[in-house]
Amino acid sequence: MALVVPVILGSVRHERNGARAARYVVKALEARGHEAPLVDPAALALPLLDRMYKEYPAGEAPEVLESLAATYRRADAFVIVSAEYNHSIPPALSNTLDHFLEEYFWRPSGIVCYSAGRYGGVRAAMQLRAMLGELGMPSIPSLLPIPEVHKALDPDGAPLQPWLDTSAGRFFDELTWYAEALRARRSHGTPY
Template identity: 60%
Template sequence: MPLTLPVLYGSVRTERQGIALARWIAETLRARGHDAPLIDPMERRLPLLDRMYKEYEPDEAPPVLRELAELYGQADGFVLVTGEYNHGVPPALKNLLDHFLEEYFWRPSAIVSYSAGGFGGVRAAMQLRAIVGELGMPSIPSIYAVPKIGQAFDDAGRPTDEKVATRFDRFARELEWYAEALKTKRADGVPY
């Protein structure tokens, strides 16, 4: 079943290395038959959070927020790609997430983390897990961590280790299972 799975990327650094990972994930999900738009805060230029999307009058929200609200409302799940900044979630990702709330409800999230070191950003992933739970899009049990991001992809944006794709296949199947299950349940109604 084709799913809509936006890939939300969280870095706006000039020399960001995780963008290759985010692009590869979006491409891989599309190759699996899904609609997987890459939401890049560097391209979207969201304002710093002043008011959430729902706090604007219907026609007064900035166009970028209206566009994302429409996309998120059609989403079956979300893939969140986070680096690890000082053992935490990048501010651009937190800002991207905090503009919305109800648009996330009853949709699973899948956390992809990365870092320059050997732990693959798992400390940020654990913080992000608490955040997405509060936003109403609980994370699937698995986390897809990519250590040493600077060496993980070649200049063409392809993984340098074949295990990257093998591990992602299992991760994607888990996300698909949760997204399909929650999509079916949303069609029957939600608890409140």
């Protein structure tokens, strides 16, 4: 059954390689029949966090937040695409995620991390695991690290390395399993 899986890109940098990874993820999810809206903080021009979406009076949140909230409420899972900045996550990603809370609850997340080097952003993924759990969308056990992202994906997100589709296939199989399981449980209600 089709899932709704927003893909949250964590970088706003000029000529960012993360866009390659995000495009790859969106295409891979869509090829499986899922809806994968891209959440790009550069395109959305999200404000720096002053008030969370839930802190605005009903109907008074900026339109960009209202639109994201509607997308997130439909979501069955999330994929976070993150670089590594100073052994942690990019500030734009933290800002993007922190605007919401309840909209994430009881939905799994998958972490796709990348870097220009050989570690594939895994140090950021470790920081991100703690944050995602606190937000109510715990990450699945597997990661999809993409080292040397500029050599692994072309600018349109097409894979340049044969290992990537194999690793991604297992990753998306696992994410789908968790998303379907939690969707089934949400249909019977949640603890609160």
